Amino acid sequence: MTVVAVFVGIFAWNALGALGGLFVNLLIAFFLALALEPIVVWLVRHGWRRGGAAAFALIGGLVLVIVVLALFGNLFVQQLVQLVENVPQLYADARTMIADRFGVEVPETDDLLRQATEAWGGDVASGALLVGTTILGGVFAALTILLVTYYLLAAGPRFRASICRWLTPGRQQEVLRLWEITQVKVADFINTRIVLAAIATVATFAFLAILGTPYSLPLAVFTGVVSQFVPTIGTYIGGALPIVVALTSQGVPQGLGVLAFILGYQQVENLWLAPKVSARALEMNAAVSFVVVLGFGAVFGALGAFLALPIAATIQAVANTYVQRHELVQSHMLHDPGEAQEDPGRTGRGASNADRTRAAAREVEERHADGVQ
Known part of the structure; x- marks a missing residue:
């Protein structure tokens, strides 16, 4: 039985690895x-x-x-x-x-091309095959x-x-409530992306218009959309097009200026704008949302970075529903001077699962009070 269990475990491990892409x-x-x-x-x-x-x-x-x-x-x-x-x-x-x-x-252009072909010709061929696959x-x-x-x-x-x-009727109510909460969080995430895309479009259009770059409006729309809906490297992919246009139609200084703007806006968005907007839409601390994106991106790659915020918001909603909270002690460390203290009874340990479920789903009920059947 031990040998069979070992072989079954090896098979299950290999199957999970093979099915990772499908998951x-x-x-x-x-x-x-x-x-x-x-x-x-x-x-x-x-x-x-x-x-x-x-x-x-x-x-x-x-x-x-x-x-x-x-x-x-x-x-x-x-x-x-x-x-x-x-x-x-x-x-x-x-x-x-x-x-x-x-x-x-x-070296002249012909000599440089010949050296590049000799050095990287095989890598280019294998790379082309990899790209096709x-x-x-x-x-x-x-x-x-x-x-x-x-x-x-x-x-x-x-x-x-x-x-x-x-599931039992009680569990059914909880599952359906959490399902709806998850759907709201995903919708909030999409709305956040739309808001950030609009801000990026306006900022990029203003800069390109001041710089005198042709096709300012379509370039700004492309940059705003791609920067928000392509994970991790979307800003750089979206910024490549206006950089190329500025280089070819205006010159190297203008192209470098657009590059500097893209890099600067990316830092402002990552460090200030995106955490602020995400915190309001997904009810998450700005620092937590920023760290969550970095962590999911490091572990799961570009897809993890894109889905980090809705997944984290859903986990937060589930935790608010099922993790027991306790009363707060009286301490000056829990509030600023002059700030009203939070009512400790709102998160008391006596709250039932149903009460915590209703508290976590309050946002859903307010938004869909006339639509939830």
Whole structure:
């Protein structure tokens, strides 16, 4: 039996490792379904069938993403091609300046390309193969996420009912309440991203307009959207397009100016703006929200950084429901001078699970008092 248990444990460990990517895709699909659920419910209330409403919400969001990529992707490619065409001339000018000012001979363009080909030719070929494999894997993962998201949206109450059938009536109420809290937290997270994208768009547009960069408005919209909805490196990806446009249409000083603005705004957003907005939307301390994003990003990568705040907010709501709180002692360390002390009875140890559930769900009840059935 010990030998069998060891082999079963090894098999289970290897299976969990192999299914890690699938679990990540299912997690993404679950959060997408939670984010799109309010749209589906609104359509159902206006006479749509559940399946059609789910398909419309999912396809509508996908079409919106494709339209944004089509509008700004073409501009990005054009500017990138123009930049690549200007690179040899820029290198020649820099070579001449270095030779005249410092007396240093820099290799010519042809010699540099030949050396690069000899040194990195094999790596480029293997890298191209890796990129192709990654693209195919990304397409398959995207199809999996979209399919699971549609099934979750189309099932809706039936899916929740299938889970609740395994629980007692009291547990069913708690699960449904926590489900709704999670949905509200995810919606708050999406609203936070939208607010930050709007602020980034306005700030970027103002700077580009002052600098005189062409296409200021579409560049600002692209930067604002990509910087907030692409995890971790979104700001730098979104800022690449205005930098390229400034380099190709205005010159190196303007391009460096845009680069400095992107880096500076990223620091302001990370250290001050995003924690403030996230704390108000998700009821989380600003320092905690910042550390949570860094921690999830370090452990789970870009996806973890993107989903860190809604997951942490959900965990916080669950903790408020099930973790027992105690009365506060009387101490000057618990309040500022002149500040009214908190009523210790609100978090007393005598509160029941139902009371704590109602306290954690107060925000949901206030927002959906006329919609919760």
